[in-house]
Amino acid sequence: MSYLKRIIYNCKKATLLIEKKEMSLLTMREFIELRIHLFGCSFCRLYKKQSRMINEMVRELFNRSAQPTPGLDDGFKKELQERIENILNDNH
């Protein structure tokens, strides 16, 4: 397979480079290879879009559920409070 053909066919590598590019600098060669690949591959263009969207969604998901509706139950909190009080009282 020719060099160019290898770039055009290699979606496995292209998807890896897409991830890499999101968070670090690609080498010049990687950068150009990815460009050439994306130019001809609609699957990987879609992958790139979806990959970004997933990152954003995951971030949103974690930040939103930082305060879940069923939090800790009151019994556990009470015990925890007592333990803290005991430790504080022992120290004084």
Add this chain to the structure above:
Amino acid sequence: MILDPRKWVAAHADYLYGYAITRVNDEEQARDLVQETFLAALQRVAQFEGRSSERTWLTSILKNKIVDVYRKKSSGLKLVSINEPDMEPDNFFGEDGHWLVEHGPKAFGIEREDHLEKKEFQQILQKCLGKLPVLWKAVFTMKHVDDEASEAICTELKVTPANFWVIIHRAKLNLRACLQKNWI
């Protein structure tokens, strides 16, 4: 900024629990982590320098404890956790490196802003995240949610830089495939 341990439970317990449960997926373990965090914090009250808020400080203690959990879960299983037979990229790509027809990305169709749809989508996303191996999920969330530097993640989780990219790539491929399978 002065610490007030007597108010910690009321002010921060639910928040810390939420932080922990989304990362360890286990209620009992999350509860234990909250408790351990408070106890560890009590011993370190004197070291608090007041440069961050009480909540940020407690969260950073919790975070270290979560990393310990990740580490324990993945130690000894390192090779296994990087190579998951059902989750190899070769399941998605043919020998020539091209997408296999049945795995080629398809549009999710949620580009428009629809609140209800988005909520459903996120529920599926959460389930798909839960299916990832612990180490992958740890790497993925530390990077994308906590914005940690890649080098720091490698050191904390004892992952080589090369494996870091392998994990990031595989986690995303599988997450995306899981979404495509369960959403469309």
